[in-house]
Amino acid sequence: MTDGMINRDDLDAANTALNAFTELDPDATSGEGPLADLTIGVKANIAVRGMKWTAGIEGFADRTAEQDAPAVAALREAGAAIIGTLNMEEAALGAKTDNPFFGATQNPHRIGYTPGGSSGGSGAAVAAGLCDAALGTDTMGSVRIPAAYCGIYGLKPTRGSVSQEGLEIVDPSLDSIGPLAQSLDVLDACSQVLVDGYDDSQVIDNIVLLDGLGGVECEPAVREGYEAATTACGADATLSLPHDLSRIRFAGFIMSSLGLSRELADMLATNPDGLSEQLRHLLTYGPKRGAGDLAEDRRILTEVSDALHSAIAPGTALLMPTAPQAAFPHADRAPANQADFTCLANIAGLPSVTIPSGMTADGLPVAVQLVGAAGNDAGVLARARELDAALAAFRRPELFVET
């Protein structure tokens, strides 16, 4: 167990304040291997043998996984203790983690605030020291946004490098299972186990920036953190995307709605009340979209993917803020631009690591991310490590510091 962690006997009590875990097994045993010291929580849309596999959906409240997803099996095989499943946005569509059936998860940096989503339970549990690491899933930013809002580290791996078996899919082209951790050492150790073709010898030499940050309005602390990061990294080139980030993100949302409406077709047909009215509404966007608009969405996603592949050669990384804002009160509506930066890595299938880049004036974390070429997961993480040392922006939430 790493420093600053909650004692296992106190997990239940600590979790009550946060509602990060929806199922908790403090007595889970460790095995042997490189992760033998770690406790790991798993987002509730990933199958953990013998635990509820809800994906945050009421209609799946009683579904129990019979087998571990390969990603979970790999962690267990490497010695990790799998101590429970974590709250999330219903069906992983959205980025607040105020679940209509399983309740809101709190941000350990400020109770009453969102931890981000859709892997909000994963972000909160790791930041609060309830577990050393967690698995999340990232369709448009759902690993990286909660990592950013909770002030920790997260990796969205290269598309296809972590098996999607045992994952309640949103859109198979966009989805990646990825780890969150309180340090890059732990993130790296988990990534070694999870990511196919993870290659420690990779190096990132070139940094690309998004021209004018794609016009996305960022909060001052986000901008300052980003500027500190660009100062630390330098920049070798800038990239202009062929479409507005808000339009790109909307095209990604449409594909998510389309994909998820397919995955949940049975439930929509036989047990629609198993889904919230809000989610059912979100699931109409994809299917009701006209052929012309869908073709245009597809064009946009393809052009953006090509532009990113072209600008991000092996050995190069794109540096951007992770989210345009810090965490906000659960009572507020989520800002529309929340996933404008993060969605790019999903659309292009590229790996991305998020690290803390600073704090707002009133003490909430903000973050930057590096996006690398396909298969450059380890290189991006190594470059993030250098940048993290320069920024030294990580801070444990005061609420749970025990060391």
Added chain:
Amino acid sequence: MTDGMINRDDLDAANTALNAFTELDPDATSGEGPLADLTIGVKANIAVRGMKWTAGIEGFADRTAEQDAPAVAALREAGAAIIGTLNMEEAALGAKTDNPFFGATQNPHRIGYTPGGSSGGSGAAVAAGLCDAALGTDTMGSVRIPAAYCGIYGLKPTRGSVSQEGLEIVDPSLDSIGPLAQSLDVLDACSQVLVDGYDDSQVIDNIVLLDGLGGVECEPAVREGYEAATTACGADATLSLPHDLSRIRFAGFIMSSLGLSRELADMLATNPDGLSEQLRHLLTYGPKRGAGDLAEDRRILTEVSDALHSAIAPGTALLMPTAPQAAFPHADRAPANQADFTCLANIAGLPSVTIPSGMTADGLPVAVQLVGAAGNDAGVLARARELDAALAAFRRPELFVET
């Protein structure tokens, strides 16, 4: 003008037998530049200033282009004489070139047989020596299939490397404007002018083959030509695709139907009789496809694109037959597997060059293609040149040999 060309005074007569050109300007003048010796025909879905811009669609029969498409302007700027527009499959959807409004184009190797499509006029005109080169467009194989059936050379460039302005689009993610020619010298000269980032110094060292040819049934002569090519090239690796080629091609067709139904939405709404009943039927496949199936199609296309990008690094090319069969009688129905091989380059946005690989026992040409990494257009063409020298399979159609 290169060897074996029809004299300009005889163009009209020669064209009557083939119905390759739908509009012909034998007196078009040349300019100065690297293409000053060449006459070039342009597929009727690409705008040529002052000529009909029909895209093979009755509803556009009276539409005249006011400006050259940038691809045409570039050829003209390099000195080429643009001598007319070429027949094509209606709206570029299909691969026979038996146009319901503008008639069937004949294969110069055998009258009564299809030249392939959708750029059938381009293939026939070049093979017969009506022009030195032609522009076609390739959405699922529409440059390469007619080049193969007509025994000539063709390039589908990297996605995005030739402007789509002035092109009647099918699906912007799949479409590429590309040249056809009777020799690789002429193909290369045109590609230099047309393709952004064309880099003569590129080299292809590695050859990948499709494991078991993806299970696609090929005619004996196609298989023999492919075997001769693999013997000449060697093979460094094999690639197994994550889906059946027929399923992949169908997903591409759905996106083509979806995209084209968008492009033709106005005509469908205001002048449906401007389209054939057969085309209107094909345009229902995309829009009527359920959300679930569309999401699955998208998954397949993404997975295949990723697999191809992963297997075809810069300096590597995938060697395959171009089409599984030689040309067939116009009276026959087109084989379903016609575009099974060609569609892969479109789906992944990669460059591909087709060259003749032999002849059937009864004298019809067959072909192989090389598919390279994005931006490796010149490298693929250089490798095709070596292979072409080894195979020496190009033969002019007897009908028009005048040298």
